[in-house]
Amino acid sequence: MNREGRGATAPVTPLTPAPETFTGNRALDLEEGLIFEVGRPEVSGVDLPEPKGTAHRLGGLKRAAAPELPGLSEPEAMRHYVRLSRMNYGIDSGLFPLGSCTMKHNPRLNEKMARLEGFADVHPLQPLSTVQGALELMGELSRYLLALTGMAAVALPPKAGAHGELTGMMAIKAAHLAKGSTRHIVLVPESAHGTNPATAALIGYQVKAIPARPDGTVDAQTVRDALTPEVAALMLTNPNTCGLFERDIVEIAAAVHEAGAYFYCDGANFNAILGKVRVADLGVDAMHINLHKTFSTPHGGGGPGAGPVVLSPALAPFAPVPALVARDGTLTLVEEKGAAGAEQALGRMSAFHGQMGMFVRALAWMLSHGADGMRQASEDAVLSANYVRASLMDLMTAPFAERPAMHEALFDDTWLAGTGISTLDVAKALIDEGYHPMTVYFPLVVHGAMLIEPTESESKASLDLFIGALRDLAMAAKAGDKERFLGAPHYAPRRRLDETRAARTPVLRWVKPAPLSEAAE
Amino acid sequence: MRYLPLTAEDRAEMLARVGVPSIDALFADIPADKRTAALPDLPPAQGEMEVERALSRLSARNVVAGAVPFFLGAGAYRHHVPATVDHLIQRSEFLTSYTPYQPEIAQGTLQYLFEFQTQVAELTGMEVANASMYDGSTAAAEAVLMAHRITKRRKAVLAGNLHPHYRATIETISHYADDAVEALPPSPEGGEDLISAIDGATSCVVVQSPDVFGNLVDLKPIAEAAHAVGALLVAVFTETVSLGLVEPPGAQGADIVVGEGQSLGNALNFGGPYVGLFATRQKYVRQMPGRLAGETVDAEGRRGFVLTLSTREQHIRREKATSNICTNSGLCALAFTIHLTLLGQQGFTRLATLNHEAACDLADRLQAVKGVSVLNATFFNEFTVRLPVPAAEVVEKLAARGILAGVPYSRLAPGAGLNDLLLVAATEVTTPEDRAAYAAALAEALA
Numbered sequence: 030m031n032r033e034g035r036g037a038t039a040p041v042t043p044l045t046p047a048p049e050t051f052t053g054n055r056a057l058d059l060e061e062g063l064i065f066e067v068g069r070p071e072v073s074g075v076d077l078p079e080p081k082g083t084a085h086r087l088g089g090l091k092r093a094a095a096p097e098l099p100g101l102s103e104p105e106a107m108r109h110y111v112r113l114s115r116m117n118y119g120i121d122s123g124l125f126p127l128g129s130c131t132m133k134h135n136p137r138l139n140e141k142m143a144r145l146e147g148f149a150d151v152h153p154l155q156p157l158s159t160v161q162g163a164l165e166l167m168g169e170l171s172r173y174l175l176a177l178t179g180m181a182a183v184a185l186p187p188k189a190g191a192h193g194e195l196t197g198m199m200a201i202k203a204a205h206l207a208k209g210s211t212r213h214i215v216l217v218p219e220s221a222h223g224t225n226p227a228t229a230a231l232i233g234y235q236v237k238a239i240p241a242r243p244d245g246t247v248d249a250q251t252v253r254d255a256l257t258p259e260v261a262a263l264m265l266t267n268p269n270t271c272g273l274f275e276r277d278i279v280e281i282a283a284a285v286h287e288a289g290a291y292f293y294c295d296g297a298n299f300n301a302i303l304g305k306v307r308v309a310d311l312g313v314d315a316m317h318i319n320l321h322k323t324f325s326t327p328h329g330g331g332g333p334g335a336g337p338v339v340l341s342p343a344l345a346p347f348a349p350v351p352a353l354v355a356r357d358g359t360l361t362l363v364e365e366k367g368a369a370g371a372e373q374a375l376g377r378m379s380a381f382h383g384q385m386g387m388f389v390r391a392l393a394w395m396l397s398h399g400a401d402g403m404r405q406a407s408e409d410a411v412l413s414a415n416y417v418r419a420s421l422m423d424l425m426t427a428p429f430a431e432r433p434a435m436h437e438a439l440f441d442d443t444w445l446a447g448t449g450i451s452t453l454d455v456a457k458a459l460i461d462e463g464y465h466p467m468t469v470y471f472p473l474v475v476h477g478a479m480l481i482e483p484t485e486s487e488s489k490a491s492l493d494l495f496i497g498a499l500r501d502l503a504m505a506a507k508a509g510d511k512e513r514f515l516g517a518p519h520y521a522p523r524r525r526l527d528e529t530r531a532a533r534t535p536v537l538r539w540v541k542p543a544p545l546s547e548a549a550e
Numbered sequence: 551m552r553y554l555p556l557t558a559e560d561r562a563e564m565l566a567r568v569g570v571p572s573i574d575a576l577f578a579d580i581p582a583d584k585r586t587a588a589l590p591d592l593p594p595a596q597g598e599m600e601v602e603r604a605l606s607r608l609s610a611r612n613v614v615a616g617a618v619p620f621f622l623g624a625g626a627y628r629h630h631v632p633a634t635v636d637h638l639i640q641r642s643e644f645l646t647s648y649t650p651y652q653p654e655i656a657q658g659t660l661q662y663l664f665e666f667q668t669q670v671a672e673l674t675g676m677e678v679a680n681a682s683m684y685d686g687s688t689a690a691a692e693a694v695l696m697a698h699r700i701t702k703r704r705k706a707v708l709a710g711n712l713h714p715h716y717r718a719t720i721e722t723i724s725h726y727a728d729d730a731v732e733a734l735p736p737s738p739e740g741g742e743d744l745i746s747a748i749d750g751a752t753s754c755v756v757v758q759s760p761d762v763f764g765n766l767v768d769l770k771p772i773a774e775a776a777h778a779v780g781a782l783l784v785a786v787f788t789e790t791v792s793l794g795l796v797e798p799p800g801a802q803g804a805d806i807v808v809g810e811g812q813s814l815g816n817a818l819n820f821g822g823p824y825v826g827l828f829a830t831r832q833k834y835v836r837q838m839p840g841r842l843a844g845e846t847v848d849a850e851g852r853r854g855f856v857l858t859l860s861t862r863e864q865h866i867r868r869e870k871a872t873s874n875i876c877t878n879s880g881l882c883a884l885a886f887t888i889h890l891t892l893l894g895q896q897g898f899t900r901l902a903t904l905n906h907e908a909a910c911d912l913a914d915r916l917q918a919v920k921g922v923s924v925l926n927a928t929f930f931n932e933f934t935v936r937l938p939v940p941a942a943e944v945v946e947k948l949a950a951r952g953i954l955a956g957v958p959y960s961r962l963a964p965g966a967g968l969n970d971l972l973l974v975a976a977t978e979v980t981t982p983e984d985r986a987a988y989a990a991a992l993a994e995a996l997a
Contacts, residue, residue, distance in 0.1 A: 064665050064891050073897035075632055077978065080903040083910050088928040090759075090766045090797045096672045100894015103634055110638045110662070110888060117658035119646035127648055134553055135646050138598050144636075144817075147609030152622040153821030154957045155613065156949045162611025163820050169608075176591045188684035188822065189877040191864070199726045227864035227874035231695075232726040236869040274579035305577055310584045321877065329639075329881030330659040331649035331841065332682070333823030349722070365964050366718070376722030380625050380687035380715035380810075381821030393605060399595035400588065402551040408573050409556050415576055416564040433576045456652070466652055471865075488555035489564065516849075521654035524849035528653075531846035531858040535835065537678045538668040 058522060061112040065539045068099025074106050097541070116522040117330070118465050124487055124495050126417075128437045128468035128480025129222070129270060131300050131322035133410075136397065139326070139390035148389050153381040157361055163385065164360035167353050170392045174318060174339060177403070179309030182345035184338045185353070186383040190297060191224040193317025193336025194264075196349055196378055198228055200315055200340060201262045201291045203347040203375040212261035212290070218247050220271060220472040225264045225295060234261060241474055245271035245429040245439075249280040256288035266295035267311070268302065270472040271429055272414065272437030272480070282312025291315065291344065299323045300484070301411055301435035304404035314341040320384070324391035335387035346373040351382050409485035410436040413492055417481055420496040424503035428475055436484070442477025450506045452477035454514035457525065461518050462498040551595050615818060615954065619984035621912070623932040623975025624762065624957040625686065625713050625788040626821065627813045629901075630979050635815050635888045639881055649841070649877065653856045654848075659880065660855035663843035666887040673793045673890075674785075674807040675800025676829035680840040681857075682883040683826030683875065686788055686810030687719040690756065692828065692839045692873055693784045693806045694720050697754035698729060699837050699872070701780060706754050707747045710734035711761030713788055714963040720756065736963070738934055738971055739925050740765035745775040752779060754806075758786040759799070762962070763973065764929040766796060773803025782806060790814055790827070790886075791977075792930040794902025806830045814893075815885030825882035836862060839873030901978060905931035908976040908985070915989040916974065921996050925971075932975040934959070938996060941972035947995045953988055 053060045061067075085091060101109060118125070125132035143149065147162055157164070171183045184200075187193035198215070205212055215229040219238050226236040239255055242248045246269060256263075263285050267275045275281065285292045294308055294316040300323045302308075308316050320326045321334035328334075340348055351362040354370045362382060363370040398406060411434070418427055418438035426443040442452045456466035456479075468480040483492060505513050518524065556564075561573070570576060577585065596604075615628050622628070639645065643658060650656030650663075663681045670679035683689040694706045706724065708717055708731060717733055724731045732747060740763070748755055755776050759767035773783040785799030787809040799807045812824040830838055836859065844858035864871040893901060909931040917924045921938040937944055941958035948955040956974040959966065976985065 061661075063661070065668065068891065068894065070895035073894045073900075074634070074892035075897045075901075077897060077900050077904060080900060081907055083907045085795070085906060086910055086913075086926075086928055087796060087906070087930070088766055088768075090768060090928065092793070092795055092797050093801070095895050095899050096675075096793065096798070098669060098672060098890060098893070098895040098898055100897055101891050103632075103892065106888065106892050107634060107638070109891070110644075111641065113658035113661055114638075114641040114643040115658065116656075116661070117643035117647045118652075118655040119643045121642035121646045125646075125648070127651075130648055132646075132648060136553060138601060140640060140645075142602065142605045142609075145606060145609035146614045146616065147606075147612040149817040149819055150615045150628075151612050151820045152615055152620075152628065152818045152954070153626055154622055154624055154961055155615075155954055156946055158946070159613035159949055159954070160820065162608040165611065166605075166608045173592065176589060188688065189875070191874045191876045192684060192688070195723075195874060199722070202726050223864035223866070223868045223871065224874050224876050226869035227867070227871040230869035230871075231874050232723070233728050274577075276579050276581075279581055279584065302580070304586065304589050306580045306584050306586060311581075319877075327645045327881070328648045328877075330644055330647045330656070330884065331880030332877040333684070333825075333879045333882055334877040335823075350718075364961070368964070376725060377715060377718035378688075378722065379685055379719055379822075380713065384822040385820035386817075386823050389605065393601055395592075396596055396601045396604060397553070397598070398551060400590075400592040402554070402595040403592075404589065405551060405554060408576075409554055409561070411576050412556070412561060412564055412568070412573060415568045415570075419568045433570075433578060435576075457654070460652065460655055465648075465655065485554055485556075489557075489560040491555075518654050522657050523654045523852060523854040526653045526848050526854045526856050527846045528856050528858065531844040531856045532861070535842075535858055536845040537664075537835065537842055537858075538671050539664070 059112045061109060063539055064099050064101065064109065067109065068101045070099060072100040072102055074101055074103040123463055124491055125465040126467045126481045126483050127465060128482040129297055131482060131484060133325050133484040134486040135325055135327040139393040142393045143386045143389040148385060161360060164353060166392060167388060168360060170388050173395050174337060177303060178339045179307030180339035181342040182340045182348050184348040186349055186378045187317060187336040187338055188379060188384055189332060189334035190317055190319040190336045191228060192378065193338045194224055194228040195231065197293050197315035197317055197338045198232060199375045200344045200347040201293060202232055204344055205261055207373065212259050214259045215261055216255050216263045218265060220269055220474045221264060221266055222270065222295060222297060229264065244432060245273050246275050247281065249277040249284060252281050253284045256284060256290060260288060260290045262291045262293050264293045264295060266297060268298045268435035272434045272439050273429060273432055274435055278311050297322065298436065301407060303407040305407055314344050320387050320391040324394045326387040326390040333384060333387065335384035347375045349376055349378050350374045406485045413483040413485065413487060414438045416492060417483055417496060421499055424500055436482055438481045439475060440479040441475045445506060448506045449511055450514045452479055454517065455502060457517035458502050458514045461520050464495060618952050618954055619987050620954045621956045621974050621976060621988060622954055624962060624973050625810060626818055627789055627975060627977055628818055628979055629813050629977050631815055631889060632892050634892060635885050638888055639885050644881065644884055650857060653854065657854060660843045662884055662887055664845065664855050666883050667843060669887060669890050670827050671829050673798065674829040675798030676807050677832040678835050679829035680838055680842050682879040683828050683840055684879060685824040685826045686808060687716045689808035689826030689828045690716045690786050691720045691723045693808045694754060694756065696806060696837050696839060697782045697784060700834055701753040701782060703751055703753035705730040705732065705751045706756060707752050708733040709744055709757040710736040710742050711763055712756055712758045712786065713762045716786060736966060736968065738763045738968065740927065744772055748775050748779060748781055750779050752781040754782040754784045756784045756786060760789065760792055760930045760932065763934040764926050764932040766928040769799055769802035769804060789931060791902050791905055794898045795906055796930060811886045815889035816882050823879060823882050825879040825886055837872060840875050840878060904978040908978060908980050909933060912974065912976040912985045915985055916992065919989055919993045931977055932973060935972050935974060937970050937972055940969040944995055948991055951991055953991050955988065
């Protein structure tokens, strides 16, 4: 090999402690100031034509002082955001086992499809004759969601899971009001997501908690006992937040209906049962589907999501507007409550028709997987969760392990007893190992809960390495290696952040530092 | 299947480790008579090429806004978004991350949210802003609920010129929460008397400016009247770019400001996803809905950011939370903040000026068409024209000629009896040629 011009192998010198750098950077770990510190108001990264100077027609409401906004040239902006992005962990970085969040692979085909001009560059209020393809896409998505759930109708407008819950619970309230019923209690298991009780309370329901059985599921008899004539609905997550399928669900649904109430199912964990069971067959009246979980529209650092709600025949008439209707071979939107096709509609959840960009991505995911691929995805997600649990059982403690897990493996903190190490410390130590932590301290019914959802997107090698990391951490914890945990994370862009300080003296925006002369006064 | 890494051999080994004979054993808790063996109504898996072909076919059946002279607004606006924005929001570390629950590995998201909050507060003239809501309409509904919490009253007064979809969104949640709403009838030419609708039971007055007809509203006297009886002013805007030229609601006495942020960084997307902006006074921050990023330090004393004041939120407070919102519009907020950072103060002001000038030019051209009258005394980039015939018919006629002419008010509010009104918007992307073509086509359509 020609090594001309290259130095010989560098001599090995003894390691010295890493020196401080002038910039605060550490090679590829680059610090970045706020735009308010690096930008200037007179700089712009957008070249716009010169205005003509037309007399304005703003009356007396012309802005007196321009907003104080820093600008960055295009190269500066590119660098600012690229540097920020490098301080983030995403699914594309590595395994992201955040239980109940379903962080699966986000195919880039779906991004490309959502950006097709015929979907992205179309206004929601264009004449319906000019958007037939967009409406057909919504119809096709609806067809898939109904085939997967067996339900009578689907409302596409809700913009996220909690918004879907709100829509479903409003449909339930509308159905009761239509019967002249003023039932005011909603039953919610203690293990539920916080959005469930928050949603019920938002529309005036009194929330009554129901306890779980020792095996983590809800007991039909407990529900039956709680079903007084004031109960409007039961909100139940299935598979539940402990990662278990509610075995008594059919019996529970029957009891709910017999008592004149409705059954709301939280569909956050739909990924476990995709194509394996239709929720209509279980007696569900309403369920939201998080397209950003099960159908892989990206989470985007906290949205946007989409939360269509499927409805039973009893609730279908109350679906919100706009409603998609086929008439004489063309598709139309019924946009006004009370109009033909929406006579009993519960109202409107938001402006326009829902998260079209997410609909395109979700449908692309479904078309790609097909009937066989969706069932396989669900099976692989469940198998991977059970594999993780089985591989850690001897070192960590898993409640309810006598039951098959669905798509999540749940551990408690019994195995940490006496080590001085908490669930949070384990989570932070996982960061040092190159993983996003699992969901911690949820569900609330399990002490020091660690909820691991590997999804179907991991190879066996990836799962084995993750299992290896957790096994090593478990052994280190038991061996008393506290420093590995209490100081963690050691290698992240930041060490542990002071959340108490942030809440006690909230700094929620950048404020221009006072000039030195004023500060001195 | 290209997205599933496990092989048949992997699956067999994994089942062995779990200690079950087959995958079916893991689904044993599903009642046997309810399990489905297949999905007969759905087709099998497809490759990228087939999926792309199928979706492109649907896409091609829509008229693309950018391909024709285009004048729609009414809550969603077509602006030019720099290429940098869409590139950056597709960075894996932004696109495929989650809500920043683990701040040590989410500083990128948390810092841009902190920057976004500051920009929104500055634009609206308010003290604090949150990390985004779903969209402008749901932000408006949340503002009403927040005003009820602060004032301990339960009646909202809605201006008649509030976008009808926003009005319906507020009315829907209020109906199911047993709160009262008094919505005034529309006044297309502006100058409605809101003040006489405010009384001691009013928790808030919700006013949009520019309103749905495009009129600018002087919020100061309304704020004063509201404050005189202990009520709050909720100010709404649907076009963020207007804040480059129009006095911000915060300088006019608003207590809560909400708006649609789609105009910056985000495409029309047939209605979503968009990004709701939400700002208020510091003293009300603990009654605010939604996520908040705040500054703090790490164990080594370095500046860092976290989600904070989460005791307001559903995952901590459950039924006592200020809202049920969880997922919001993180990536759309990122697009918004990148676009605004690229513009900067000068760019943003210039963008607003170009929008206003385009609309002024269009208003003059349409006013010159026989039978057409522009209603507005003031406007930003959108105004209303009265036509001698129903606006929906004209819009259909012009669509057939390849011009998307605006939004008939009757599309937003079919029962209002204002069938002759057409809402028309012009932005920096409309060309003088587009505007001339529109005026000519309108004249022919009305001839």
